[in-house]
Amino acid sequence: MKRIMLLSATAAILLTGCVSNKKYAELEAEQQRTQDLLNTATVKLNACLADEAAARARLSALKEEVANLRKSNNDLISTQGNLTTLSAKGAENLEKSLESLKEKDLQITRLQDALTRKDSVTLALVTNLKRSLSDQNDEDIEVNVEKGVVFVSISDKLLFKSGSYTIQPRAKEVIGKVAKIVIDKKDVEFMVEGHTDNVPITNNCVRDNWDLSVLRATSIVRLLQDEFDVDPGRMTAAGRSEFVPLASNDTAADRAKNRRTRIVVLPKLDQFYEMIEEGMEEAKQKSGEGGN
Template identity: 65%
Template structure:
């Protein structure tokens, strides 16, 4: 009889272990998927910033080339003394230099126009967001631009109760305003980031701060999609946990500042650079056809 009881108890322990292992694997898989999404978004953002830096460098390089060509022409004119005495070869070289200057000037203008257009679109987005959310206190929501990227940071007291990822009714009103703006800006994608302070959390629904921040970001994305019709293909949900603080976690106010949800609006820079390439091509063709 004792053997039967021992066998039954052993079987129950094994079954419980299997169930626990299965749940662990599911959570592990979900965490990996979320991390992959975050890594992809981070790589994309870094790539966009690098492309912007390359474009700026290219403008500076073209300006240097124009300056060099102008100096070359000045030297040719000085050495020859008078246009009437220029040799045929010198005149041809001068003509080619002038053609090159014209082409470079048009390319520079194209680059500047493209950059100004991107900056104008970003400014229009910021203006629209501030206009839609203008009735909120500064401590609840902040909108700023860094390196051409728009950031909307919303405090957790506006969105969630402490330790919860259930979105409040007041927050839905705010998210509706944000959704109205971003839906009218199809040239932007955005990432919703959840952030926490460093106070540990663990209960039946939440494993840790990583889990809480991810659940909060996902809750926001679902509402934007289901309640306000934002295209899910334009959104990424990411949990950053406690590891990207904006203030020290040693004070109550610092912890409150770190508990936030941030919407990172990303311009589609591939379209921006396609526009630059097309403009450069048109400038070159126009320069050739004008002679």
């Protein structure tokens, strides 16, 4: 009996040992699968962590890029605003420059008009003087224009006796013709210049050639005023003595050329400037109308 019980116990122990080994193998296999899964999960986790790190780095880079883009955009907007302001100022300055050029063009045109009117007056005056004095000897009377100024040069042999400032009767006809032309030209004034040669002169009435040249000029001015009613406010008497000669004074013929009286006909400068100022004012008004 005891032997049977011992065999039974031994069988039970053996049977129990067999079940445990099988279970152990299964458990070991399960553990291996679990370990494999864990390893796979660890690999995937590490890959995910690496991806996350890369993503975070990319995100940081993108954020920095976005910040830079925003700054650049703000800078561009600011620059555009500045450029717009500069463009507006530039356009305004350009417009002002164009208006100024237009005004200057108009002023130049008005100035040219004034000069043209002056030249027209001068031309008409010269034409009338030459026509009026055409019957006189060309050697005794010359009418010419120099730099826009009309000169009537009359030889002293026609006007005065040697060393005298008394006008000869026959000279009054010539002076009267000149007076007839200039008296109606209210926009001109004139100067009478006396010129002598270099031969010294001294007598009870005349001290030197300065005196003689001035006295001859004043004689002509008085004649124009007293006998031909020329406004004295339009006349000037001047003596140039021997110091503006036409010739050398070395010969009698040259000295005769130097003894002369010149009537210098000028446009009234105040009226000429008024013509210019009127033109300038008109140009400004027209420029202002164009700007409006």
